[in-house]
Amino acid sequence: MYYRSRSSNIAARIFDRQICTPAPGTSVHHARRFYENLVPSYTIYEVECPDHSFRKFTEDGQYLISFSRNHQELIVYRPRWLSFSCNDEDCDQHDLPSKARRFDSFFTQLYCVPLASCNELICKDFFLYMESNQFGLFATSTAQIHDAPAVGGAVQGVPSIEKITFHLLRMEDGEILDKKVFSNDFVNLTHNMGVFLYDDLLAIVSLRYQTIHILQIRDSGNLVDVRAIGEFCREDDELFLNSNAQGMSLSDKNKQHQVPENNVENHMHQGQPNMGNSFLSGIKQRLLSFIFQGIWNEETDDTLRIQRLRNKFYFHFQDYVDLIIWKVQFLDRHHLLIKFGSVDGGVSRNADHHPAFVAVYNMATTEIVSFYQNSADELYMLFEQFGDHFHVTSRNSMYMNFVSSHSNNIHALEQLRSIKDKASNSSQFVKKMLASLPFSCQSQSPSPYFDQSLFRFDDKMAGKKIKLSFFWRRWWQPLYQ
Secondary structure, X not given: OOHHHOOOOHHHHHHHHHHOOOOOOOHHHHHHHHHHHOOOOOOOOOOEOOOEEEEEEOOOOOOEEEEEOOOOEEEEEEEXXXXXXXXXXXXXXXXXXXXXXXXXXXXXXXXXXXXXXXXXXXXXXXXXXXXXXXXXEEEEEOOEEOOOOOOOOOOOOOOXXXXXXXXXXXXXXXXXXXXXXXXXXXXXXXXXXXXXEEOOEEEEEEOOOOEEEEEEEOOOOOEEEEEEEOOOOOOOHHHHHHHHHHHHHHHHHHHHOOOOHHHHHHHHHHHOOOOOOOOOOHHHHHHHHHHHHHHHOOOOOHHHHHHHHHHHHHOOXXXXXXXXXXXXXXXXXXXXEEEEEOHHHHHOOOHHHOOEEEEEXXXXXXXXXXXXXXOOHHHHHHHHHOHHHOOOOOOOOHHHHHOOOOOOOHHHHHHHHHHHHHOOOHHHHHHXXXXXXXXXXXXXXXXXXXXXXXXXXOHHHHHHHOEOOEOOHHHOEEOOO
């Protein structure tokens, strides 16, 4: 009943805030309701803007990120906020002053920093913001080589980029604090797909070498390698395998003295271990072991076990072996949500049509915790009921906890279920909804105008028309008037 009586007069609501105390734990929700009285209602056209490629605002609204047209320089602006006001009754009839139609009346340029070298370009679709330290992560790269040979353990069919450089900047003054370079590798930087930031931890997925690089961003601004998950899972795996290979080599040498001289060469070729091809990667072995164990535990009778393993594991064994890591996100500081699929799907612009699987990996125990196909009903029920657990946010970013989802907002849940009821094919609907897992990092907006407890809006129209977080009134109507 309280919501129905909200005043449309902002002065009355400020007075109400002075005399009323919100319920415990609802102060942020109470403050966000003021945006019902601050709905943008005017659009300025033909603004004189710099000839830049604008990327986005940072989540805290402090910086506007843009790049030069040649993708060599980073230009950062700070909003100047309100620059014109009117207290007349017919304000809509007044023309704005000429100054209000200029870009520099709304934004102040802080700095312009050259990031890319002569043969590199800034990746305009990539940017991550670390609010706690006000650090920004940018990337530059050389051109892709699509027919690069698969050498040194690289995956056949994955392109190669000669040089990918990640730049960590202090947003306050544009100083470059540290860099991380990947050579002859491939990281999918489109819409942050191949990189995920959680608190001070950074996960970078090397598609070409099937390695998840975990880095830590220190308060000092240093990028520190923590671990690499892929060929090896534990820190001492490589040491153990090398020691084992040396032991096998010594054993072979001792056997060579016990055979005729003319047979030594053949024996060496047969006994020499091929470390490049003898073993599957550590993460792939963990995955196969989890699948095998799951099928084994489905039956108690040994005969039925063998039959089930033959049909569900060994028959698809090569398909599992051929899976590659597509995408990764943090679920918390110890668990990763990893998406597996075919090579074609990993490098395709539209991977929704390719079969895929998702797995939860525990970095501490190096174990696969769960494994689902991306059309599994069980996974969809987890996604519907606990969607916020997939949209992991930094612990230092309080306002990101108020992003609307079908797990925390009844209006969003009703909208999702309405779409599900209208779907002609349930399995295709489930697959389409789960295709977005794992979510790309910082893909959600914390803006109150996207709060579905305050406003109704058209998702498709909003996605197409909204630029730089300016909104038009006809798409946003307050729920309670």
